[in-house]
Amino acid sequence: MIKSVSVKGQLVLPSKLRRKYGITAGTSVNILDTGYGILIEPLKEGRARSDFVSKSKIDGGPVLSFKRKQILTTEQVSKILEETE
Numbered sequence: 001m002i003k004s005v006s007v008k009g010q011l012v013l014p015s016k017l018r019r020k021y022g023i024t025a026g027t028s029v030n031i032l033d034t035g036y037g038i039l040i041e042p043l044k045e046g047r048a049r050s051d052f053v054s055k056s057k058i059d060g061g062p063v064l065s066f067k068r069k070q071i072l073t074t075e076q077v078s079k080i081l082e083e084t085e
Contacts, residue, residue: 013040032079 005011013023023029023042032039 030079030083 001014003011003014018024021042028043030041030043032041
């Protein structure tokens with residue numbers, strides 16, 4: 001599927017894909033550089049980066065927290081930490 005990017009860098013996702021992956025107006029998505037291309041990953045409802053990352057009280061750096069007791073894979077932790085740099 002080929003789409004054009006607007007002057008502002010915007011891209012319209014086809015409605016078929018938005019429905020398939022539950023993407024509606026206001027849905028948060030994670031945009032990842034895979035090294036081979038760009039991956040757009042819709043975040044599950046109630047799951048945002050702020051659910052996992054907070055600021056350290058010592059130096060203000062990123063700290064992973066588990067407010068909702070969710071288990072993350074090593075890959076998910078790496079992605080979250082990359083976003084905070």
